[in-house]
Amino acid sequence: MFNFSIQATEENARAGTIKINEELLVPTPLFMPVGTQATVKAVTPGMLEELNIKAILSNTYHLYLRPGKEVIQKIGGLHKFCGFNGMILTDSGGFQLFSLNNIFTKSELGIGFSSPFDGSKHFLTPEDIIEIQSQIGSDVALCLDICPSYDKAKNEIQEAVEKTVNWAERSIEARKRYTLNALFGIIQGGVYEDLREMCTEKMIKMPFEGYAIGGLMTGEPREEMLNIVQLCSSCLPSCKPRYAMGIGTPEDILECVEMGIDMFDCVLPTRNARNGVLFTQKGNIHIKKKKYTLDENPVEEGCSCYTCQHFSRAYLRHLFKADELLYYTLSTIHNLHFYTSLMNNIREAILKHQFHLFKEDFLRKRSERID
Amino acid sequence: MFNFSIQATEENARAGTIKINEELLVPTPLFMPVGTQATVKAVTPGMLEELNIKAILSNTYHLYLRPGKEVIQKIGGLHKFCGFNGMILTDSGGFQLFSLNNIFTKSELGIGFSSPFDGSKHFLTPEDIIEIQSQIGSDVALCLDICPSYDKAKNEIQEAVEKTVNWAERSIEARKRYTLNALFGIIQGGVYEDLREMCTEKMIKMPFEGYAIGGLMTGEPREEMLNIVQLCSSCLPSCKPRYAMGIGTPEDILECVEMGIDMFDCVLPTRNARNGVLFTQKGNIHIKKKKYTLDENPVEEGCSCYTCQHFSRAYLRHLFKADELLYYTLSTIHNLHFYTSLMNNIREAILKHQFHLFKEDFLRKRSERID
DSSP: OEEEEEEEEETTEEEEEEEETTTEEEEESEEEEBOTTSSOTTOOHHHHHHTTOOEEEEEHHHHHHTTOHHHHHHHTSHHHHHTOOSEEEEEOSHHHHHHTTOEEEEOSSOEEEEOTTTOOEEEEOHHHHHHHHHHHTOSEEEOOOOOOOTTSOHHHHHHHHHHHHHHHHHHHHHHTTSOOSOEEEEEOOTTOHHHHHHHHHHHTTSOOSEEEEOSOSSSOOHHHHHHHHHHHHHHSOTTSOEEETTOOOHHHHHHHHHTTOOEEEESHHHHHHHTTEEOOTTSOEETTSGGGTTOOSOSSTTOOSHHHHHOOHHHHHHHHHTTOHHHHHHHHHHHHHHHHHHHHHHHHHHHTTOHHHHHHHHHHHHTTOOO | OEEEEEEEEETTEEEEEEEETTTEEEEESEEEEBOTTSSOTTOOHHHHHHTTOOEEEEEHHHHHHTTOHHHHHHHTSHHHHHTOOSEEEEEOSHHHHHHHTOEEEEOSSOEEEEOTTTOOEEEEOHHHHHHHHHHHTOSEEEOOOOOOOTTSOHHHHHHHHHHHHHHHHHHHHHHTTSOOSOEEEEEOOTTOHHHHHHHHHHHTTSOOSEEEEOSOSSSOOHHHHHHHHHHHHHHSOTTSOEEETTOOOHHHHHHHHHTTOOEEEESHHHHHHHTTEEOOTTSOEETTSGGGTTOOSOSSTTOOSHHHHHOOHHHHHHHHHTTOHHHHHHHHHHHHHHHHHHHHHHHHHHHTTOHHHHHHHHHHHHTTOOO
16 A cells, blocks of 8 residues: 655665555655645645655644544545645644644653644543644654754653653554555654654564654754764665655755655745745746846746746735736746746756766755755 | 627627727627736636636726836736736726715816825826726726615716716717727616717717616615616627626626626625635525535536546535635636536527527426525
């Protein structure tokens, strides 16, 4: 039901393929746009298909609260519900639970929290999270984890690691009772090398289909983040996919691919688009700038996306200034195309054993900064 | 450059074709979605094309203020700017100027007003409005008119008629100096039959390519509105297109087609969509209603639009409740498809001399009200 194979490597970088149910092929390294509420903001599934996007990320915690698993089950599962036929990975919601500050009880058993929508009280166990992901039809499920932010004390992060490991064991047990294509364990431990090593060692003893590195992008310096990715990646079995959660910028993705990471997700292309920041090979463009008022060029010369094929920077700036809904769609299309192209180019480069060259060239161009 | 021909009539109802520049064919009766700021809210021009939408309405006043005619000219005209290849009719902005309440001077010469965006002062004459529409490349231009609301005294409405006629004459003169495919005069006169008759008589002496009935949908009762449309339509030359501005509901459109109206525009399909109201053959649906929570049916059974082909009412309700941008796109697609189908069906019915039957059948079904 879930298979990961590697077609080529260049030092630690890997070009692989995830195969789900013998029909869905997802090339790696892979970037998954974020579709928290069962939609990638501002684009249709038809557009995602046109953009050749093979996988998106959704969120168990959010979908559990709204619309509720009953709704998604009734409509025939997540894919049918949201009209996306590619791979849907669902984060467990550990990160969201701990960043939304609406927890009223934490116990060994699970997490009690109140809904930010209607204040209703809920209690979810690691077993519940497995059950929900099975019921809504997730392709790749994640274990419930404890995700403390960067600024927490080491002993708190150590506790989080211990509970996350315990919950991972319970998730593996629970999984036996439900249909799941794939389940990934999440490695925690903040920026502490010893905690990360301990967590990784324990996780790889459990029969997961893949491993996620969680708890990063919570405020730590970039160098520490990259150090932890490097460490975890080197401890993980090479035959299974490695997923760096919440990463990142094109520059971070390149570094992490070099360290052997296969999967990424990040709000950056979609959120930046909505905030007026458009990605190009020569750095990012802030479309609201006055200099684009009369600019008849597309966002990026030579870009083959729908937006660049049909519209000028002047038009996008006009839509942005006028707060027109079409702006969000057109900018999101471009930024997702930028990320998809980047991942395709990375994979092609690894297959040709030219990843290192590609990376250097890409980083050099990006630093030109035309904006 | 602009040609209107009639293929069939059934009593006063007409099935015709507008031809622009020997290449663009626009069938009538025609409904034009509103794209005030050079975009039909929430949909791409590609979607408009897929919906077989041949014409949209934009607004001279709005485009003059933002992004400014220089921007549109620089990018190569309105069509290239917004990526829509069909017919673009531009309203002059008379209606907007008089409803926005930011006029600081009215004179015989023109209108002085302050920009709602930055407070800057502007003065526009009927001649300026012709010049702007020529410069931005409008396919069908409208004369600057004075558009008082329904509640104004008769003498004020009479003054508005006189000035509108005078400005129409000046627009005809000004037009000789600019390239314009087509220019329509606007008939004012509120709900007063004598004023409407007088205005129509004077307008039809001027060589316009078509005639718009303006000043309606400003608060008057439906019966008075229909009475005025009937009156004006019967006074207008049958060889030229008749455009009922701002109308309307599917029900109003059917009545007006029966009276011989060829062209319509209205915010209803797009604005209603955004507010959660979806059109169906059996009345409108309010998608936020609890009854749609688990509803796996499309908005309308048998509808061939992208939204109905791919998504359930339950999903649309979820997107609406979650305030997701995709909701606006999917709901707008459905409502525009409903209007486009309605107009196609009306035209087919007239061609088959079955308009009266079609109308009765349509109105009966719509009154079933499934919601």
